[in-house]
Amino acid sequence: MICDYEGSDYKQRFWQNADRAYEDAVERVAIAKFLPPKGRRIIEIGAGFGRLGEMYRGYDEIILLDYSRSLLEQAREMWGHDPRFKFVAASVYELPFAQGVINTALMIRVMHHMADVPAALKQIRYMLAAGSTFILEFANKRNLKAMARYALRKQDWSPFAPEPVEFVKLNFDFHPQWMAEQLAEVGFVTEQRIPVSYLRVGALKRTLPLETMVSIDKTLQSVAPLYAPSVFTLNHVKGGVDASHLVGETIFRSPxxxxxxxxxxxxxxxxxxxxxxxxxxxxxxxxxxx
Ligand SMILES: C[S@@+](CC[C@H](N)C(=O)[O-])C[C@H]1O[C@@H](n2cnc3c(N)ncnc32)[C@H](O)[C@@H]1O
Structure with missing residues (x-):
């Protein structure tokens, strides 16, 4: 089961017509903290319309993958002039890559649509080369708002229970410990986890200047516990195959x-x-x- 964004107005509705400058900025801060600035081949899984494309400018080859062709076409309009970019329409459940061909991968704001997390992680692990980096963001069920709502009996699910919660069809929040176990199960070594978007509250966004919000979030990312609505994780692949020397279309396999x-x-x-x-x-x- 896939959350299908084909033909959706995600870019306009979620980013352009809504006040999400804070979320966008603090996600970039988190990514910059974890992302090796240079490298050979990088992939963003579920890249949507290519919002984060410029963050990958230090890479020789940049693959933006998404299940939605229409969002990927928007990404191509934004980045297609740069010959280092490839646009790949595919599902994370059926990735079209040979083993060990990718050096760096990111998945941001996508895991919350995964009904089968182990299957998705297994596919990602397979295409990653020995020594590669995987930056994963996921929606955190153990966040302050959920804790308060649960305490006030406005929410029936416990933010402390390990299992994922599907609060809307194909929209899941995850417990950090549960996600850590899933990552370890397929062979990722998690080096760091940081809380992001602590200040995702309408009243704060309306009153505090953006720079102040970003500066506070940056500090919280370094010192606060994992109770924010979003968690970024830095993972590595130890051992395994390194086929990242393969070039051009030889990296692809039938999904x-x-x-x-x-x-x-x-x-x-x-x-x-x-x-x-x-x-x-x-x-x-x-x-x-x-
Ligand atoms: C909330 S959007 C995030 C887009 C982008 N990562 C960003 O942060 O701007 C979720 C994206 O995940 C993609 N997606 C959902 N399920 C997928 C799957 N099974 N395989 C690949 N992409 C998927 C959607 O098409 C959509 O573009």
């Missing part, structure tokens, strides 16, 4: 079978499973076989 692909006109073709995947310049469509 159906994991078998090799070859180029035939505007398609990547898999002789092993008979699938064909459309390519339009720098846009690779692994969502539905042609």
């Amino acid at each position: 159906k079978s994991g078998a090799a692909l070859r180029r035939e006109g505007n398609f990547l073709v898999c002789d092993a499973d008979g699938t064909r995947w459309r390519v339009d310049g720098n846009f690779y469509d692994f969502k539905d076989a042609a």
Whole structure:
């Protein structure tokens, strides 16, 4: 089950027409703290319309992957002029990459749509090279607002219970300890976790200047416990395969079978499973076989 953003007005509705400058700014602060500034190949999973594209400017090759073709087309409008960018339509549950070809991965504001977290993490782990970095953001059920609501009996689920809570269909909040266990289970070593967006409160956003909010959040990211609505984690892959030297389209595999692909006109073709995947310049469509 996938939360489908195809044709959605996410960019306008969520970011442009709403007061989210604070969230955007503090997420960038958290990413800058964790992201190796330079590297070979980076991927953002669930990149949407490419909001964070400029953060990856130190990388030789930049892959923006999303399940929504329409959001990815918006990302292509924003970043497609830069030859280092590739746009890949695919699901995190069926990633179209060979083992160990990616050096750095991020997934921001996407995990909360995952009904099967272990399956998603397993796919991500497979495409990451030995020594690579994975920055994961997730929505934290053990946040101050949820604690207060639970104490006042305005919410029936406990923010302290480990299991994920689906508060709206395909929208989940996770307990930090539960997520730590899922990451460890598939072989990630979590080095750091930080709370982000502590000040996500309408009244504060309306009264305090943005710079003040960002400066307070920056301090809280370093010193506060994990009770904010969003948690950023820095994870590494120790050991395993490093195939990040592969170049061009040799990094791709059929998302159906994991078998090799070859180029035939505007398609990547898999002789092993008979699938064909459309390519339009720098846009690779692994969502539905042609
Ligand atoms: C809330 S948006 C976040 C977009 C972007 N990460 C950002 O922070 O601006 C969630 C994104 O996750 C994508 N998504 C949801 N389920 C997915 C899946 N199974 N595979 C890949 N992308 C998915 C959606 O299409 C959407 O673009």
